[in-house]
Amino acid sequence: MSNVPPSPGEIPPGPSGQQPPASPPPYGQQPPTGQAPYGQQPPVGPPPYGPPTYGQPPHAPLPAGSAPVPAFPPAPPVSIGEAFRYAWEGFKLDPLPWLIATLVAVVVSGIGESLESSLRTDTQWMDVTISSATPASGFVNLVFSIVGYVIGAAFIQTALRVTDGRRVTFADFTTIPNLLQALLAAVILGLAVGIGLLLLVIPGLIIQVLAAWYLHLALDRGLSAVDALRVSVQLVTQNLGTTILFGLAAVGVLILGLLALFVGVFVAIPLIAIASAFVFRRLTGGPVMVPGSAG
Numbered sequence: 001m002s003n004v005p006p007s008p009g010e011i012p013p014g015p016s017g018q019q020p021p022a023s024p025p026p027y028g029q030q031p032p033t034g035q036a037p038y039g040q041q042p043p044v045g046p047p048p049y050g051p052p053t054y055g056q057p058p059h060a061p062l063p064a065g066s067a068p069v070p071a072f073p074p075a076p077p078v079s080i081g082e083a084f085r086y087a088w089e090g091f092k093l094d095p096l097p098w099l100i101a102t103l104v105a106v107v108v109s110g111i112g113e114s115l116e117s118s119l120r121t122d123t124q125w126m127d128v129t130i131s132s133a134t135p136a137s138g139f140v141n142l143v144f145s146i147v148g149y150v151i152g153a154a155f156i157q158t159a160l161r162v163t164d165g166r167r168v169t170f171a172d173f174t175t176i177p178n179l180l181q182a183l184l185a186a187v188i189l190g191l192a193v194g195i196g197l198l199l200l201v202i203p204g205l206i207i208q209v210l211a212a213w214y215l216h217l218a219l220d221r222g223l224s225a226v227d228a229l230r231v232s233v234q235l236v237t238q239n240l241g242t243t244i245l246f247g248l249a250a251v252g253v254l255i256l257g258l259l260a261l262f263v264g265v266f267v268a269i270p271l272i273a274i275a276s277a278f279v280f281r282r283l284t285g286g287p288v289m290v291p292g293s294a295g
Contacts, residue, residue, distance in 0.1 A: 078282045087274035090291040094168040098270035112144030149186040159277035165289030185225035202207040216280040
């Protein structure tokens with residue numbers, strides 16, 4: 001056995017002298033978050049807030065009502081263009097599951113809107129037709145809103161798997177951790193936005209921007225509904241420019257998808273989901289692995 005010490009970041013050989021398989025490199029060749037320099041002992045104490053680096057066991061979700069989460073360190077500049085280039089690499093690696101999931105989302109949304117519209121009552125006033133909600137249409141709207149929240153959570157959870165370097169299968173869209181807290185956060189946000197929209201619209205839009213990352217936080221960090229919303233406000237205020245820029249870019253990509261005879265939507269929606277996971281991980285110091293590098 002050689003007495004030459006391993007180079008920084010290299011895994012020492014096993015007892016038989018064989019090297020274990022190397023871990024897949026992080027996207028962009030960045031060192032794993034939280035790795036101690038060679039020759040130094042890792043710091044003693046609780047692990048920093050954030051997901052584990054590649055090769056570490058996944059952290060357990062934080063229980064609902066957990067202690068306040070510490071502030072995020074300042075994030076380095078995040079390239080929105082790089083986020084969508086990364087999203088394209090992740091999408092084209094496994095396009096079929098994304099296309100099927102997007103088709104399901106579009107069909108479910110269309111059914112919900114059609115059914116809710118058919119249950120409304122139309123009233124003629126002069127030459128204007130006024131459509132009014134009924135208890136039945138309100139119930140249908142509530143049910144399909146919840147279904148929409150679940151579908152949105154499925155897309156974000158699968159996008160986060162892409163940043164973990166995992167291949168995507170359709171089954172990934174049916175496995176959503178901490179779903180109950182994510183749905184509760186969505187309901188709270190919906191009520192807050194509704195009230196805000198009644199107050200001259202602008203407050204509702206501000207609330208939506210501040211809650212931009214609540215779903216990622218609930219799913220990726222296992223936070224409670226209230227903590228996910230609270231930490232999203234903190235994360236957005238620390239990275240307001242990046243958050244707004246990404247939101248505008250996402251709207252632009254979606255519009256381009258609609259202009260492409262609507263077919264482009266089936267690519268635009270997955271790209272936005274994966275790019276959002278990329279930006280979120282960059283803002284929070286989480287790992288972003290090369291798509292498919294972890295199998």
